[in-house]
Amino acid sequence: MTENTLLIEQLQDRIDNLEAKIAFQDDVIEQLNIEITAHQEGISHLKDQLNLVVDKVKSMNASQIANPEDEAPPPHY
Template sequence: MDLESRLTDLEIRYAHQEEALEVLSREVIEQRRLIEQQANRIEALKSRLSALAESSVGRPEDEPPPPHY
């Protein structure tokens, strides 16, 4: 292999590496967006659950047992 073909081979490999890095970077950005979205949903559900816990509905352990007991 002469120097020119080795250089061409390295340039091709570099171009493929650069493309792969760009694809991975876009994927990381998308995953981060999805994680933030899920975290926001979890926080909203936690708020709703807290609101339900504080509602006028009693806790199941405070209820008297059913009459058939």
Template structure:
């Protein structure tokens, strides 16, 4: 390899490395954003589960003579 072709090869590798570093940084930011969304969704789900658990159970209050609406 000549000196010129080595410089070209090195420059090409440096360009590829710069693109890879940029891509890795973008992927990292995307992962951070996704984790934030997951955390928010988990919090909402936890609140919903707590709310459902705190609702009174209808099992003990079943009316055996439930009247159907007139259109049945």
């Protein structure tokens, strides 16, 4: 083998390794994108539920909310 042929083979090996790494990284990025999308949908759902709870608490009358001072102390006191 000539020196040029050896150099070309080494460069081709490096290119092949880089292409394999890029393909792996592309796959990982796609998987992460899917996970991020799923998490974002979950967060949106939780925000909607929290807004419903906040609205329900705000709509409660003061008489519906128990005053801790009006409650009898627990039996262990």
